[in-house]
Amino acid sequence: MTSQLQGSKVAFIGGGNMAAAIIGGLLAKDMSEDKIYVSEPWEVNRDKMKKLGVHTTASNVEAAQEADIVILAVKPQVAKDVCRELGGAWTAQRTSPPPLVISIAAGITLDSLQQWLKLGDGHTPHTVRVMPNTPALVGEGASGLFASRDVTDSEKDLTTALLGSVSKAVEWVDKEELLDVVTGLSGSGPAYFFALVEHLITSATGLGLSTEQATRLAKQTCFGAGKMLVESSEEPAQLRKNVTSPNGTTDAALKSFDASGFADIVDKAVKAATSRGEEMGRTLGASS
Ligand SMILES: NC(=O)C1=CN([C@@H]2O[C@H](COP(=O)(O)OP(=O)(O)OC[C@H]3O[C@@H](n4cnc5c(N)ncnc54)[C@H](OP(=O)(O)O)[C@@H]3O)[C@@H](O)[C@H]2O)C=CC1
Ligand SMILES: O=C(O)[C@@H]1CCC=N1
Numbered sequence: 001m002t003s004q005l006q007g008s009k010v011a012f013i014g015g016g017n018m019a020a021a022i023i024g025g026l027l028a029k030d031m032s033e034d035k036i037y038v039s040e041p042w043e044v045n046r047d048k049m050k051k052l053g054v055h056t057t058a059s060n061v062e063a064a065q066e067a068d069i070v071i072l073a074v075k076p077q078v079a080k081d082v083c084r085e086l087g088g089a090w091t092a093q094r095t096s097p098p099p100l101v102i103s104i105a106a107g108i109t110l111d112s113l114q115q116w117l118k119l120g121d122g123h124t125p126h127t128v129r130v131m132p133n134t135p136a137l138v139g140e141g142a143s144g145l146f147a148s149r150d151v152t153d154s155e156k157d158l159t160t161a162l163l164g165s166v167s168k169a170v171e172w173v174d175k176e177e178l179l180d181v182v183t184g185l186s187g188s189g190p191a192y193f194f195a196l197v198e199h200l201i202t203s204a205t206g207l208g209l210s211t212e213q214a215t216r217l218a219k220q221t222c223f224g225a226g227k228m229l230v231e232s233s234e235e236p237a238q239l240r241k242n243v244t245s246p247n248g249t250t251d252a253a254l255k256s257f258d259a260s261g262f263a264d265i266v267d268k269a270v271k272a273a274t275s276r277g278e279e280m281g282r283t284l285g286a287s288s
Contacts, residue, residue, distance in 0.1 A: 001029050002161040004154075008035065010162070011067035011099075013060050013082055014074035015040030015049045018104055021137035022071070023052060025166030030140055039232055041064035054059030060266040061089040064099065069162065072113075074104040076280050083116030090118035098125040100155050102162070107280030110148045110176060115286040126151045128159050131140045131179050132167065141167035142189075146175075168230070180281070184273035192269065197222050227244050 010026075012019040015038040030268040031046060033053035039048045039060040046056045062087055064070045066273040074082050089100045103113050114124045128151055130141040143163040147156055156172075164170045169186070173179060185200050197218045228239055282288060 001031060004158055004159075005165065006031060006035070008068035009066060011063040011069065012036060012065060012073050013039050013072045014078075015042075015045045015056070016073065016075075017134065017188050018132065018136075019061070019071070019073035020048065020052075021134045021141070022062075022073075022132060022166055023054060025136045025139050025141065026162075027054075029080045030046075030163040031165070037063040038066065048213075053233065058197070060085055064089070067099045070099045072101065072105055074105065074285050076105040079103065079108045079113070080284070080286075083113060087119055087125075088116040088177065090125070095119075096123075098123070100151075101125045101127045101157065101158055103127065103157060104128055104130050104268050106187065107132070107277040107284065109281050109285055110146070111232040112281070112284075112286040114148060114150040114155065118199070124148075124150070128155070129179055130159070130163060130174065131182045132163060133186050134190050136166035139166055139168075142169040143167040143171070144179050145170065145172045145187065147172075147177050147286050148230040170211065170218060177194045177278070180274045180277035181270075183277040184270040188273045193222060193226075195201070 004082065010031075012023065017169055019038060019040075023038070026036065027033065036054040037163045038049045038054055038056050039058065040049060040056065041058055043131065046058070049056045052053065055063075060082060062159065072079060075169060086101075089095075097121065098117075101113065101117060102187070108129075110127055110129055113127050113129070117125050117127065119125075126148060128145060128147045130143055130145050132141050135141050137144075141163070146160070147157060149158075160172075171182070173182065200218040200221075204218070205211050209217070224238075229236060232239060234242070236238075240254075244254060
């Protein structure tokens with residue numbers, strides 16, 4: 001973690017699942033609790049945050065007061081209201097310059113965010129769109145990033161440091177639309193693996209293993225395969241081939257996957273998530 005990040009006041013607007021994952025990751029990397037503020041309307045979530053030792057409030061404006069970085073961690077459906085509220089407060093408080101805004105809301109474009117955040121004097125907060133994922137909680141996140149043109153190199157470095165402290169892959173994309181693809185790949189991706197593990201457990205339990213044993217074996221298989229993917233110098237296709245003896249058990253399973261159209265199933269799923277991100281950007285955006 002860089003000293004610039006350690007010295008920054010970071011405000012999270014919305015204290016739900018993704019904020020909890022990023023905050024948990026930041027605290028594990030020795031970011032001071034005292035530098036983190038969270039606004040969250042729901043008392044239950046506020047209490048969860050309080051237990052982490054960070055500052056909590058029900059007021060977005062209070063959390064964002066004098067922040068260096070404001071992270072919009074609310075659902076896309078409420079991004080507009082929250083941005084307008086913050087832009088209005090920064091106008092009234094004559095906050096100059098306003099903080100760096102980082103939005104993690106799926107689909108919501110920089111153009112929409114900047115229109116909603118615009119201050120009374122026409123000044124627009126520098127804004128970065130990020131698509132993180134929940135493994136940030138264990139310091140194993142993957143994040144895609146795209147910045148508005150006015151974002152400085154130093155603000156980009158700060159954003160890279162923030163996401164990099166909870167993510168092992170931090171990828172700046174060169175077109176904003178690609179963030180929807182990142183959403184379909186790594187933003188939503190953890191759920192695909194959780195679903196696969198659920199199906200593996202159900203199948204093995206149906207074949208006679210106890211749920212407990214099937215769960216332990218399936219979880220460790222997923223973890224071990226994931227570790228090999230990141231630590232081995234071999235490509236995913238080669239790692240797959242290494243498990244697959246000719247005409248053996250894996251071959252039988254992979255042929256069954258193929259016969260059920262596995263590649264097409266995955267392709268359709270990633271495209272469905274990507275399209276849903278684009279659609280949310282259009283329907284919830286400033287020009288809708
Ligand atoms: N979950 C994930 O894996 C990922 C999520 N994202 C993005 O992160 C964002 C948050 O998602 P996630 O954490 O899952 O959602 P959650 O619903 O868990 O968190 C959002 C939180 O914001 C609170 N909230 C609602 N209205 C306001 C408001 N006006 N001001 C402040 N807080 C408010 C909600 O409270 P209440 O429940 O009371 O409404 C809720 O606790 C979304 O935009 C999503 O697209 C991005 C990458 C991955
Ligand atoms: O499901 C969603 O819309 C969010 C965005 C990526 C992961 N969760």
